Amino acid sequence: MEKILPLLDTRRISMRWGDMDAVGHLNNTCYFRYMEQIRVEWLDDIGYPIDPQGIGPVLGSTSCVYKREMTYPATVLISIEVEKVGRSSLKLRHHFRVEGDAETVYAVGEATLVWVDYQAGKTVSIPEPIRERLRAVGADA
Template sequence: MEKQLPLLDTRIITMRWGDMDAVGHLNNTYYFRYMEQIRVEWLENAGFPIDPAGIGPVLGHTSCSYKRELTYPATLAITIEVEKVGRSSLKLRHHFYRDGEPATVYAVGEATLVWVDYQAGKTVSIPEPVRALLRASGAEA
């Protein structure tokens, strides 16, 4: 049984016909696209949009474990959970469910975001407003 992690958000994505592979399953590349989309939306809605002239996250690592096939049509609920908070990095976990069916996990993804100064190309500490948001979720003491 997986440890319960602090939940930041759950996002809904509707699978499209063209998101399937040749055998009728959600193509493996779309799991990563969906995870990216919900992270970007979460950051934007939290007031931290990606600004190439400032500081923000870059993807340091990502992975996905496929548990069951997802087939069209499907409306997916994908979580954003906090696994670990470091000085400049944030490790997230994503669970994929069919919307309305939270008992069945279809995939589990992970992503490590590293905050950088985009212009200088150097890591920076996670900004205090982001840390405050993480503290509010119970992800950071």
């Protein structure tokens, strides 16, 4: 049984017709694009947009386990959950569901973000305001 993780947010993405592959379901590459989109939106919303002149996250690793096919039309619900917090890294888990079928998990993705000084090319600590947000949802930050 999968461990319940602290939830940061749930985002919605409308699947586009062109997101399907030749056999009529969501193309595997779109899961990674969707995860990227919700991370960028979440960072924007909490006041940490990507700024190539400052500090911010880079993708350290990512994965996705596909459980069931998603087909068009659908509004995809994707959770942002905290799996692990390190000094400079944040591991997130994402559950993919479809609006109207919130019980079924269609895929489970993971992404590890590493905070860096983009100009210096060196890791830095996750900013304290982000850590505070993580602690507020019960993450061990």
